[in-house]
Amino acid sequence: MIWDLFLAPFADFGFMRRALLGCVAVAVGATPVGVFLMLRRMSLTGDAMSHAILPGAAIGYLVSGLSLGAMTLGGLIAGMVVALGSGFVARFTTLREDASLAALYLISLALGVLIVSTRGSNVDLMHVLFGTVLALDDASLVLLCSFASLSLLVLALIYRPLVLECADPQFLRSVSKLSAATHFTFLMLVVMNLVAGFHALGTLMAVGIMILPAAAARFWAGGIGTLIAAAAAIAFLSSLSGLLLSFHYSLPSGPAIILVAGVIYTLSLFFGPEGGVIAQTLPRRRFET
């Protein structure tokens, strides 16, 4: 029973093992970045940037079909252009960063859909939008795992300035010149993880595995380290359950994974001990030192 439900799909089918590995790589790389996005109140920035990647990937597709390298490069370039572009617009015009980001990503999204659908079929469009986690080849897996490793490594390097940039940016600026570099490196990490996620889950769903576990983890953990651990665990659980659901009930796997994460988020919202709905309505016990 347990074997059939939980283990057989992975034991019997290579594509399920590949899908799981791909999802774990994306989860491990993206969730820490998602935690910082959430703590910096930039969750919607991540959303906007994930849409912004689409035209880049689409141009890559236009040039060389469903090619891993071309679409990755295109996505990375488009993501960086939008991240820098919105920062530029916010700095040199009266428009705030959120508005300029929204404008840029709407343009990008429309452009991306247009490019893919003029040149390719609807199937291709669905691939780009919702990913192909069940059809990951060796090269894609290597890419996903390398991006996740690189992302963790860079995050470890910029960890201290990044925490300070979030908690007390003015202090960081007063003691060091790393503030701008830290912010830019962090944006690069966001783009990189979104591009990796896009191969597995598609441009529309990639940001889900970044933000939803982080938002759910906020209801369970207090410190940054525990937040990251909890978010990664939730992302792993969502990937595993989502893949199994999609296997047993023939559901599209990307949306299934994100929906499981959504269910965990909703449960956390109510039952989480750190500021969840129930914890907040119960009489509070205070422990003062």
Add this chain to the structure above:
Amino acid sequence: MSTSVAFKNLTLGYERLPAVQQLDTEIKQGSLTAIVGPNGAGKSTLLKGLTGSLSPIEGHIEVSNLRADDIAYLPQQSEIDRSFPISVLDLVAMGLWREIGAFGQVGRKMRGRVEQAIAAVGLRGFESRAIGSLSGGQIQRALFARLLLQDAELVLLDEPFSAIDMKTMADLIGIIERWHGEGRTVLAVLHDDTTVRSHFPETLMLARELVAHGPTETVLTSENQFRARQMCEACASTPHVCGKSAA
């Protein structure tokens, strides 16, 4: 005594609108100076000029024998994200930035210094608490602990006692007097005349332009305060000259 900070015909402001105008004076090394003046007089702007985050429109600031990291700056409290999950220990330990930088390790000796600084501001036992669970006064104590670790020659404080309790204020004044005793130069923007009179030997009164600067008893007079208010009101009625409203 050598001069620590000299303002030479200094004009500071935002988007070419001056907030501090043609300031010409000197802060002696090792002095303990209060910066006072009406709202909108340019007091906070002057500190931002000193930290280098705001470039002069005209004139310049001469800071002798000091590097950028010899200056510690405590801005008004609102700039910290108190919902960010960082512990008191971690926040205070960042005062060691000059020694540890972005990548250096906090060794056992340094950790001892961090704990000493936390004890010195009366926060022993709060080390692992998240900053979000602290009161306004406790946050200010933690930030003073961080300043202690910064070990700076020139300490700039912007409204350090706004919205904190009397006990905390008394303790923090103790820390400021300790810095003064160690020969550091301290500049603090303050509102409360009583505090200035009883603890700050020097006062610089600002109303965009310099009103007076010298020993507190000669500067903090009712004539000077009346003059400062008038100067600021005059500026507010001619914003094309002086910029931001005085309100």
